[in-house]
Amino acid sequence: MTLRHPAPTDEVVELCRDLLRIDSTNTGDTRTSAGERVAAEYVAGKLAEVGVEPTILETEPGRTNVVARIPGTDPGRDALLVHGHLDVVPADPAEWSVHPFSGEVHDGYVWGRGAIDMKDFDAMTLAVVRDWQRTGVRPPRDIVLAFTADEEAGSDLGAHFLVERHPELFEGCTEAVGEVGGFSYTVNDNLRLYLVETAEKGIEWLRLHARGRPGHGSMIHDDNAVTALAEAVSRVGRHRFPLVVTPTVRAFLEEVSAALGVELDPDDPETAIAKLGPIANIIGATVRHTANPTRLEAGYKDNVIPGRATATIDCRTLPGDADEFIAQLREVIGPDLEIEHIQRQPAVETTFDGALVDAMAAALRAEDPGARAVPYMLSGGTDAKAFNRLGIRCFGFAPLRLPADLNFSALFHGIDERVPVDGLQFGVRVLDRFLRAS
Ligand SMILES: [Zn+2]
DSSP states (O other): OOOOOOOHHHHHHHHHHHHHHSOOBOOSSTTTOOOSHHHHHHHHHHHHTTTOOOEEEESSTTOEEEEEEEOOSOTTSOEEEEEEEOOBOOOOGGGSSSOTTSOOEETTEEESTTTTTTHHHHHHHHHHHHHHHHHTOOOSSOEEEEEESOGGGTSTTTHHHHHHHOGGGGTTEEEEEESSOOEEEEEETTEEEEEEEEEEOEEEEEEEEEEOOOEETTSOOSOOHHHHHHHHHHHHHHOOOOOOOOHHHHHHHHHHHHHHTOOOOTTOHHHHHGGGGGGHHHHHTTSSOEEEEEEEEEOSSTTEEOSEEEEEEEEEEOSSOHHHHHHHHHHHHOSSSEEEEEEEEOOEEOOSOSHHHHHHHHHHHHHOTTEEEEEEEESSOOTHHHHGGGTOEEEEOOOBOOOTTOOHHHHTTOTTOEEEHHHHHHHHHHHHHHHHHO
């Protein structure tokens, strides 16, 4: 009697549940983070078990990455990178209807922190690779697998570390797939748009410093740092940067307008975007630079006017010249405040064309006849920003068919994060087809 292997569509659920049960919380500080080590060891074990040799790279204690390479049948071809992060943002059990690290299955969903961001895709990737190894399938080109640490805090201990210190692991990689894309947006019973990420906005985290004359709170005072800062911060918070429709957003809006039968006014795309429902928050943020004040700090006593005050501004920039954005922001802030750069990661953008994109669209259509792949720009950031530094074309393609009424974008970092079981299984089938054809 021979031992039968589990079907990848069954195993993906177990792999996802196992990963969700591992707390890999990233607080942004290694001292208070659970770390990715246990999850990384789990992944490495699942790869080694089927004969894929993992390389384990730890940056700080417990902050662990796993990289592996599966040789393709045609060594003359460039390699494809498939990447997923292993860390998750914190979750407060008191706010959840199930424990966020329970990996429970009910109502047709797998529940847990990381269920869609992004242990679901980690599990899909493992399920496909394990099935291939057991059944002797080899991909046409080399596939490099990267399971990374620290994505939720800027990837310095994860993807950026790998790119800077171990670029040899990605030798030959010209294209990559990872989060956040490949999920469905239901137009009607016969049409679902699958949003493939081909661009993401850049990150500019800035600290504004206002300086003034310190003094007594009871006296006339015309050089108050708190007042100067507050004025600048409120101007920034209310400011709307000019409308810029990039090639990615234009392609997306044209597809969506056609699908929804909405008239698209190129001078006013936001009217069309407003009709998109829950994803309008993401798409709406991709037609302008944005700048949101997030932190304020000043003073140490109720009756003392402090000599300085600081504010943090979270800016997200469109592809293009980031310095031009800073010049625009300077106009809003005025000449007196000092601008300190805390974090700068340029926007990335690639075109929605070529054999890899065709393979995505074909794999989706084979599993969902109503599927139509469309490019879009993510307003946030992912590990793609790091891998793009190696000249790799990065796509968000973690395929997932979602129920029409699920508010998917609210689940990212949200309470009761969960992934549909049939969505996971759909994802495995699409990923398998896509990787075989890539
Ligand atoms: Zn993520």
